[in-house]
Amino acid sequence: MHKLLKKRFLATLLCMSFLVFAVLAGTVLAAEDLDWWKEAAAPYKGQTITILGEFTPVSEFILESGTIEEFEEITGIKVNFPMATFEELFAKLIQDLGQGTKIYDGANIEQDIIFSFYGKGWLANLDKLMEEHPEIIYPDLDLPDFNVSRNYATYDGNLYGIPIECSIKTYVYRKDLFEDPEIKEAFKAEYGRDLAVPEDWHQYEQIAKFFTDWGKKKGIDLYGHTAEAKAHVALAYELLLQYFPPWGIWTWGINMDTMRASVERGGTLDSPRAKEALQWYIDMLKYGPPGVRTYTWDEAFASMASGKVAQGLLYCEWFADMQTNPEKSVVVGKLGTNLTPTLPEVMNHLMRRRGYDEGYIGYIETNPLVAFEPSENKEPTFLFFQWLTRKSFMTEYVVATGNVLRKSSLSDPAVIELNEKLNGYLDLLTRYDFLYVGSPDFGNHATLIQIYKSWFERAVAGEISVSDCLDGLAEEIDQIMEEMGY
């Protein structure tokens, strides 16, 4: 007995010593870490940098987490982090960079438009910056640890941004409704098959119709579909990035070799398949809530978070909020995600031949933090970017936003726990990232997206037929590409 006690005492002592050692080692490491930041930032102490952020859950988290203040305290570099909506951000940046007013040193910029900025020579080459200033490379920057998001910040083999957001737009559904015995029974009685997440558009449409009818039958505010169908740029992005690809219309229907959209010039934009996809999109709006034609991405998210929609294709940058935050959602814990439904032949094709050139089914949102070439504060700006994406901050970041930037963070117990709460969304994001890609590299992206928008919104409103819309659109895209020298 005495021996046993002695053994237990020794074991406890050993464990405690180990813990003390670990804590001390951590403190020493943390202190060394702080020393590095202080030393690297010393030449820039007292400088002010201005980074323009977009109104996204990630930007909001960065502001609320206190990490900016911490950075300021350690480095003595002052950080302004104003925020703007997607359209405002774009307008502010092109004004600033076009006029050379140097208001902004960097920005959290949408992947969609980054190539336009790169094409104008506005982005600072971070590889070059690191080569010139090796003293500001954080020892644990570990670039290969970044996931697929890093690819979208790299052009011509050079790094132009540090990823700060990474999520996908995919199929989101009400898991609780799909598992409800009464609903399952009613669905089977009507369609002769089990209610399950749809794999193709036909199944999706059946489910949409079923839930909209179910809502009417039960006298509840429930619909089988949601969309971003307002006369707004969200409509164009939704169609091009989310609905056309699963129908096999990739890269906005533009042939990346000829840079033309019409079928006769190598594109697919006015093809029968594209017309079928657009017609289907418009027809499906009848299964959405009554206000679906006034929805942009915000309202589409709200329609799911308010519990009135059973399924839809949504930007998952908000998924963690919807699934875990009772202040923003009435469907906490009730949601699931899955791959976007496709035409069966499209998915078969993609699963056989993995790769960007072979097509994709949806959109991955991978905003990078970019420093601007005209800025005189590129070095402190780069330091700040590394601060925001350091490994020791990533767990807090992933848990708060549901975005994943670094592969290493996936093995963290807190992230594993979050993945369970999100019903496997993080697995989906990492396992199938090859099926979701960003916008194509169009230097005139900003011009193109508005042209697409102006045609799509008229077709959705019924002003013109789907066929006239895509024929006219393809013609105008060809013309503008030619005029702009692409």
Add this chain to the structure above:
Amino acid sequence: MRKVRHSELKGWEFLSPTLVLLLFLGVVPILYVIYLSLFRYDLFSVVGMRYIGLDNYRKLFSDPVFLYSLALGLRFAATTCVIQIFLGLILALFLARNFTGKGLVRGVISLPIAVAPVAIGSVWILLTNVEVGPLPYLAEKIFGIQYNIGLSAGQAFLTVVIMDVWHWTPFVTLAFLAALTMRPQEPLEAAKIDGASSWQSFRYVTLPFLEPVLITVVLIRVMDALRIYDEVRILTDGGPGSATRFVSIHIAKMVVSQARYGYSATMSVFVLYLTIVICWLLYILISRRGGAGATKAA
């Protein structure tokens, strides 16, 4: 050669700072826009800025989207101005009378002018929201009408018209009210003694007196209506489809979102020219008619 007097020179001296300011803030930007309109200048083009002479102007007249938004803008301006002037005049005549609570009514009626256009747009988004707004609910409950500005082009246009009328009629009312308050009573009394009816007094005495205000109000409102942007941008963003894509919205989208500076400059120059022509024509029309009325009254 006329000799310039010392006092005249002194006057120009005093005016010069303002004139220089006006030149830089008013004339130079317009000249710059005219200059840009002669170029193909798309920010994200790989061919850069190219001089193309009047090509942009030629393109303008065969651009169906621009012509459509221009026609829509004119239709909007005509509709709103007629309604605002009619309602504003009636309200002004009503408020010119003496009644209890007149001050309060005047204050309440003037409120919309004080609200920022962006706030007006936001308020109307809430009012017309299909899922939570009171207007769609009341339209269905009372009239059995499905009111959905995201779906119906006609309803969207009508809503924007009503929103603008609600916002700017008080301005018209106040302008007419100011003139009515200044109106001398003698001609009215003389007309009454001569046996003129109320309508005749209004038509031949009051209305000619309001003519200068009418011209000013019409010109301001036409110019304002042609350049309406904020409220519509917030409420419908030009939709559904292109139902409310007025010319100002169209130009803003071309210049801000598409960064097509050359072609947008051409549109802006043309719309400015058209606005000036329309205002000049209206001025001639109203002043001639008003003059005839005034002569008749005399």
